[in-house]
Amino acid sequence: DIQMTQSPTSLSASVGDRVTITCRASESISRFLNWYQQKPGKAPKLLIYAASSLQSEVPSRFSGGGSGTDFTLTISSLQPEDSATYYCQQSYSTVFTFGPGTKVEIK
């Protein structure tokens, strides 16, 4: 199976900061990489698909990049409502896998 890793495991940043989360695949997955946001007690929410396509109604401060094995999720100006855990997910293989998550907190 394709393994996904994320860094950092958690971060704390101030409102207005630029935040970048990294996701790495154990083998090349082209651009078959999606990003989700999850808040406590809620279902995950799709943010970015196919590495860099912004899902409908997701704020433009979220952006994604990368291809092959290395990907990023960037929040250009962190807002209080962005406090959540963020997961990457590969859909290159028929066995999908998620990254372990990155918890983002607001200072």
Added chain:
Amino acid sequence: EVQLVESGGGLVKPGESLRLSCAASGLSFSSYNMNWVRQAPGKGLEWVSSISRSSTYIYYADSLKGRFTISRDNAKNSLYLQMNSLRAEDTAVYYCARELVEPGTPFDTWGQGTLVTVSS
């Protein structure tokens, strides 16, 4: 409004079985691949299984070792997960999710989840 509603969760003993259901509304259910994803308490997301639109293609996480069976009934707009020989480590919130027909085949719609607790 597209909606997915899971049901069937509960408390069961190790070794017992449980069948989860996911009722879909507001979408052409038979047009989409569907998935189950689970999340153990305080842990991350774990993909469980997927099923194609006409049930032709079915895939499972290796960790399940043949204990779970995914199925669907397009006439009833419903997705199912039959879980056998349950273990304590299967304790989790189970979500059903729609797989978009887009590059990256992301999961764009999720249910609210149903909690399965395996404990003696």
